Amino acid sequence: MTSRPHTSASTDLITSLAEGSLRVVDLTAPLSSGTPILPLPEPMHPIPRFELERLNDWDDPGEISFQNHIHTGEHVGTHFDAPVHWSSGRDLEDVGSVPAARLVGPAAVVDKSAECAKDPDYLLGLDELKAWEREHGALPEGGWLVYRTGWDARSDDQAAFLNADDNGPHTPGFTAECARYLAEETGIVGIGVETVGTDAGQAFRFEPPFPVHHFMLGNGKYGVTQLRNVGELPPVGAVLVVAPLRIVGGSGSPARVLALTPAAEGK
Template sequence: MIHRMIAVMALSFISMGVIAQANASDAHDNQTTELLAIVHASKLVDLTHSFSASTPVWSGFGQASITPAKDPKTGQPYTIEKNGFRANYFSMVGQYGTHVDPPAHFDAHGATVDSIPLNQMILPLVVFDSTGLLHKDPNHALSVNDILAWEKVHGRVPSGSFAALRTDMSRDWDTNPARFKRSPFPAWSLAAVQFLIEQRGVVAIGHESLDTDTTPRMDSETWLLQHGHYQIEAMAHLDQVPATGAVLIAMWPKVKNGDGFPARVMAVVPADVSQEH
């Protein structure tokens, strides 16, 4: 089911080909109908935090500033009552809230947010749940042995997938931001990231924390980005997604030469997978 869903999404969202047969219109209609039927029957999980001026962020960046847009002639904010509309100015670092880190974030020659291919933004999703390991080791870094143990239960990590790390840190995002920003924290090990990329063909990774690991030089994040892969940080609600069987859709504004930006990320969990979870 998961492979069929990916195929239908690929045809509907990112295919640029043209069907030459006489029944091309019917074929497109059938594909659209099939896609909508799958999506409407699926569970949609928002993996994105809302952000505000008080959202947790690395102290080196500082908080966002969100202010009303003003009429440059009068200096007065636009309001619905006076002007029929309202708008805001946003001043913030690209790595704010749930966000994408493209290779360019750590690599002067790496891909920027506008050059990441669309087919790398719609991927099979696998979730590694490390919460059971945190009772004995609250700052556990997912290891290769953890991945191998996961595979004994769920099967081999599919090539071309997005790998997410569930730690439940996201539960502190709004309620206890000081705890959310703690360091050390549960994270990825460099060996695990390398194994997923090199041995399993994973396209990108994601996690609930603001960083990939807690090493002084951010070894895992540096290696990942400098090897041409992107990541999503500060993900939410991974506890609502099964270990396998869902599709991740990640979108962000197409900032020219952008080296990071808030993202909107979701999981599509097909009905048969949702019932098993």
């Protein structure tokens, strides 16, 4: 009896990566002292900037290694929001409790970058989302909705990224109706955005305030912010890998976010 070579999903994945038919796209913004942060109104505690403090390097007497101390908030740069981050999810998972299987899943990419270029306060509404679903299929069970706005082009400039005036920040987001639908009526596990937070800049005026945080985190779902290179992903067919630090009791964490996408469909 002739034996057949063993094949598996993992060997297929390795082969596809080696042959170049599958690409890895890094969706993570570089993390440095220049990374934009969101100023919070009083009496909320300000988010600290990311900073490195040198502990030792090879040129110090007696040292053979290089190490830094890290100073940062949990919600700085490309980062992950756990349900416990918001009052509506206070009794749900912290970032250290999130099951690893929920951090890897298919990505549905909704591109409204042209609309956002014309209107920085553009909101993705339920009608627009359902139109996308009619064209591309239902949002994936256990997957992620990734919202492309083109906002990553501003992410090296704090002022342009926040785009604030006397009325507050002006950045794209979701309507409250759309946020509730995503949280309560779809099987996605989370939302990924290019902006500083998952809610629109003016979402403090919405009902409820910051509806993406309120509905998504309150329903045990997640958020990922400050993504880059989303324009390299197809509307469907990519797989998202979200890797926050496993911080016990943490409300969130800086994260490395990768996408696996068919090379033929990428840009």
